[in-house]
Amino acid sequence: MPQYKAPLRDMQFVLHELLNAEQHYAKLPAFQETVSRELVDQYLEAAADFCENELSPINQSGDREGCTWNDGVVTTPTGFKEAYQKYIELGFPSLSAEEQYGGQGLPVSLANVISEMVGTANWAWGMYPGLSHGAVRTLEHHGSPEQKDTYLPNLVSGVWTGTMCLTESHAGSDLGIIRTKAEPNADGSYAITGEKIFISAGEHDMAENIIHIVLARLPGAPKGTKGISLFIVPKFNLNADGTVGERNAVRCGSIEHKMGIHGNATCVINFDNAKGYLIGPENRGLNCMFTFMNTARIGTAVQGLAASEGSFQGALAYAKDRLAMRSLSGPKAPEKEADPIIVHPAVRNMLLTQKSFAEAGRALVYLLSFHADIVEQGATEEERKNSDNILSLLTPIAKAFLTETGSESAKHGVQVFGGHGFISEHGMEQIVRDTRISCLYEGTTEIQALDLLGRKVLGTQGAMLKDFTKMIHKFCEANKDNATMKEFVEPLAALNKEWGDLTMQIGMRAMQNPEEVGAAAVDYLYFSGYVTLAYLWAQMALVAQQTLAAGTTDVDFYNAKVTTARFYFKKILPRVRSHVDVIAGGVEPLMSLDAEHFAF
Numbered sequence: 001m002p003q004y005k006a007p008l009r010d011m012q013f014v015l016h017e018l019l020n021a022e023q024h025y026a027k028l029p030a031f032q033e034t035v036s037r038e039l040v041d042q043y044l045e046a047a048a049d050f051c052e053n054e055l056s057p058i059n060q061s062g063d064r065e066g067c068t069w070n071d072g073v074v075t076t077p078t079g080f081k082e083a084y085q086k087y088i089e090l091g092f093p094s095l096s097a098e099e100q101y102g103g104q105g106l107p108v109s110l111a112n113v114i115s116e117m118v119g120t121a122n123w124a125w126g127m128y129p130g131l132s133h134g135a136v137r138t139l140e141h142h143g144s145p146e147q148k149d150t151y152l153p154n155l156v157s158g159v160w161t162g163t164m165c166l167t168e169s170h171a172g173s174d175l176g177i178i179r180t181k182a183e184p185n186a187d188g189s190y191a192i193t194g195e196k197i198f199i200s201a202g203e204h205d206m207a208e209n210i211i212h213i214v215l216a217r218l219p220g221a222p223k224g225t226k227g228i229s230l231f232i233v234p235k236f237n238l239n240a241d242g243t244v245g246e247r248n249a250v251r252c253g254s255i256e257h258k259m260g261i262h263g264n265a266t267c268v269i270n271f272d273n274a275k276g277y278l279i280g281p282e283n284r285g286l287n288c289m290f291t292f293m294n295t296a297r298i299g300t301a302v303q304g305l306a307a308s309e310g311s312f313q314g315a316l317a318y319a320k321d322r323l324a325m326r327s328l329s330g331p332k333a334p335e336k337e338a339d340p341i342i343v344h345p346a347v348r349n350m351l352l353t354q355k356s357f358a359e360a361g362r363a364l365v366y367l368l369s370f371h372a373d374i375v376e377q378g379a380t381e382e383e384r385k386n387s388d389n390i391l392s393l394l395t396p397i398a399k400a401f402l403t404e405t406g407s408e409s410a411k412h413g414v415q416v417f418g419g420h421g422f423i424s425e426h427g428m429e430q431i432v433r434d435t436r437i438s439c440l441y442e443g444t445t446e447i448q449a450l451d452l453l454g455r456k457v458l459g460t461q462g463a464m465l466k467d468f469t470k471m472i473h474k475f476c477e478a479n480k481d482n483a484t485m486k487e488f489v490e491p492l493a494a495l496n497k498e499w500g501d502l503t504m505q506i507g508m509r510a511m512q513n514p515e516e517v518g519a520a521a522v523d524y525l526y527f528s529g530y531v532t533l534a535y536l537w538a539q540m541a542l543v544a545q546q547t548l549a550a551g552t553t554d555v556d557f558y559n560a561k562v563t564t565a566r567f568y569f570k571k572i573l574p575r576v577r578s579h580v581d582v583i584a585g586g587v588e589p590l591m592s593l594d595a596e597h598f599a600f
Contacts, residue, residue, distance in 0.1 A: 002314030002427055004056040004121040006048035009557060010359060011113060014366050015040065017543050018536075021109075024370055028377040031107055040110060043095075047114040050090060051121035054083045059122040062263030063430050067204070069255045074203040074265045080125055084158075084206045093129055093158030097136055101152035108376065109369035115299065116365065119306035123434050124263030128161060128201045134296050135162025135213050138230075142280040142288040147232060150242060151211055161207040164296065165196040165214040165233075165269060166289070173447055175215060175286060176224040182216040182231060182276060192216055192233050192276040195253070195268065198441070202267030203235075203252035209244050210235040212269065214276060215285050222283065230285030231276035249274040260433030293442065294395060298368055300442045301398035304406030305361040307435035311413030312354035314428055319347055319416055341416070349571065350412040356568040357405040359561075360533040363540065364398050386467065393456050393464045394532070400448035401529030403438035410435050449521035452528065458507050458517065465503060472496045472535050479538075484545050488538040488569060495531045495576060502527065502580065509586065519587035523579040530576050534569065541565035 015021040016037060025031040062077035087093065096111040097103025111133070118126040136155050139148055154160040171177050180194025192214060196202075203210065212233040221227030239245040253268040280288040323338040332343045341347045371394075374387035410431040414421035421428045439445050457465045476493040479485045506524065509516040544561035552558060 002310060002317065004052055004059075004310065005313060006044075006051060006117050006120075007309065007362075008044055008048055010362065011044060011116075012041065013540075013543075013557075013561075014359075014363050015113070017547070018363060018540055019366055019370055021370075024109075024373070025107065027379065028107075028373060029379055030105065030377040031373075034105070035107060035110075043106075043110060044113065044117075046090060047092065047117050050086065050092075051117040054086055055118060055121035055125055058083060058125070059263075060427050060430065062122065062124055063260075063434075064262075064424075066262035067255055067265040069252065069265075072203070072251045072253070074205065074252055074255060074267070076128075076204050076206055076265070077263050080128075080263065081206050083125060084128065087129060088158040093132065094156045096133075097152070097156040098140060101148065102156045107369075107373045109366065109373050112298065112302065112365060112369040112372075116302050116305055116309075116362070119302050120310045122263070123303060123306060124261040127261065127264045128204060128206055129158060130299055131164060131201045131296075132158070132160075132162040133299070134164055134293075135211055138213055138279065138288060139232075142230070143232075144279075147277065147279065150238065151232065151234075154209070155211060159207060160209040160211055161201060161204075162211045162213060163199055163202050163269075164289070164293075165199055165202070165212050167198060168195060169197050173443060175228065178215055178217070178228065180214065180216040180271065182218050182229060182278075183273075184218075185275070190216075190218075190231060190276045190278060191273040192231055192271040193273055195270050197268050198256070199267045199269045200264055200441075202265060202269045203255075204265050208236075212250065213279070213289070214271070215289060216276070218282055225286050227283050228285040229282050230279040230288045232279055233271065233274050233276040237275055259436055260430065261437060294391075296442045297395050297399040297448075298365070298372070300438050301361075301365055301368070301395075301402045303435060303438040304399075304402030304404070305358065305365055307403075307406030307431055307438070308354055308358035308361055308409035311410045311428065311431045312351065312358050314426075314431070315354060315413045315416035316342075316351055318420075318426075319351060322417075347416060350416055352564065352567045353572065354409040354412055356537070356564050356572060357402075357409050357533075359540070359564065360536045360568065361402045361405065363536040364394070364402065364532065367536070368394055368398055389464050389467050393452070393468055396443075396448040396452040396456065397525065397528050397532055399442060400439070400445040400452075400525055401532070403435070404445055404526075405529075406435050407432070407439055445525070446522055449525035450518065453506070453521045453524045454517050457503055458510065462500070462503055462507075465500070469496050469499055472531075475535065475539065479542060482542075485538070485542060488534075488541055488565060491569060491573065492531075492534050492538050495534065495573075498580070499528070499531055502583065506583065513587060515587045515591060519585075519590050520583045523582045527576050527579045527583075530573055530579075534573050537565040537568045 022037050025035040058079040065077040068075045094103045095106050096108045099105040132155055139152055155162055168178050182190040182192050185191055214231045214233045215228050216231055217227055218229050234248055235250050236244045237246055237248050249272045251270045253270045256266040319342040320340055322341045323336055324341050325338055327339050327343045332339045371387040371391045375384055378384040413428045417428050420426050476489050479489050506520045541562050544558040548558045
């Protein structure tokens, strides 16, 4: 099994050199006096130590052992509960929560960097505290003062964990047709009845209480998404003094037998007149839940990044040691019976693909996280609105594109190992299994693509897209006369213009047939993802070139940045051409065959 090693050097490069974290925090009133580079690096080092020495060693064993269910009780794998207690002791659950509820009041962006380490070291374990962050955010934004006082302190400390209970067996991603109902009680609470499925961390033995955030319908509610309300439903009801009381009518009916993430309990949760409490206005639950869902989608993008980083680390170590065949240009290790496979172009192609996706994916996740900081703590309404627009556009790209590239990277990890990659003891096939769900939950790639093209781009008449493409245009204009950047700036500028042209073409066709949006959406998302990462790679190449020109002792690191950027532009970015061609094919080839004629 690959032993995880936190890529602190690259994390610091993205934070401090690419995104200028100190300047970013200095502009946010909440962090001006509290967050420094020294503080950030201290947290990163502490998290790296925990992830490398506590989480990584129980990753593979947790996958083999899995969770067990016995009459509604779920037991997590050996070591998971103990690691969680250490996580609490280190203060990580409270990192970005509000200080008045016991949080440390630090930036969301710092918490997301630590989430990357946790997820790469042990994704299944990381889901237990990870779901709580969304519950905390939902209560912070939409809970009443009494609800915040009641639930946030223990959620923030990690003594309790949270879940999001959205879908049902007949609904999938179409939350407008959920059937779970909420009947008013005389005391102001509600009786919640229904069954929710696919509830990650829905039942476990790691915390003393679990706070479920549940979508349900009130009597007489409008049909569809406009008739959904949001409720707090604790596993254990609370006594008058806030301590844990009697068991609520909430029960884990079963846990799913899954392809991967075996160490995390994915539960069927039954509510049988369980006591719940309304969050926010009636019939506005889905609007409130978007706070949770957006947090979860960024978290899922982190899983794609984690898959690329973890599979790259394992594949790189193996490729340096594994001997097979000789280089076509002559032996590279003549003293050995064969050359290390890292000398072969085909293997290097897979490794560099993983590396380019991991490092650009890291830049994208951290960029999103910085905009999330501004949305929450920006000094002016204009700054908050601008970052919210960028976040709205890039979140579906990050969620869908990074998980798809993470899945591709995981596949390459198995391929580099050859037959050994198919054997479970090496751990590479576990990454494939664990990461495959990331393309599905929190909205499949196809749903994220519709959200991007339909709602975020065409739905705003291109305004959100223009906000971002203007940033790319300004970067290209500022560097068009830089000879060392020509190989990056010229193709990026051309693709940035094509992005707008492509959008207009789809929009014109959709005016004649709305189905054109669905036909183009996935390829449009891939095009958008490749161009977004190209922009980030061009920025990283510029920073690296400037640092090399100024003089540095870390020459190898910065040369590797430029070389990887060049690989991305030459070997990965040309993939956009196939997506443009597919979009040009339109909807007709997809819809011309009658459904009854698909098979005979």
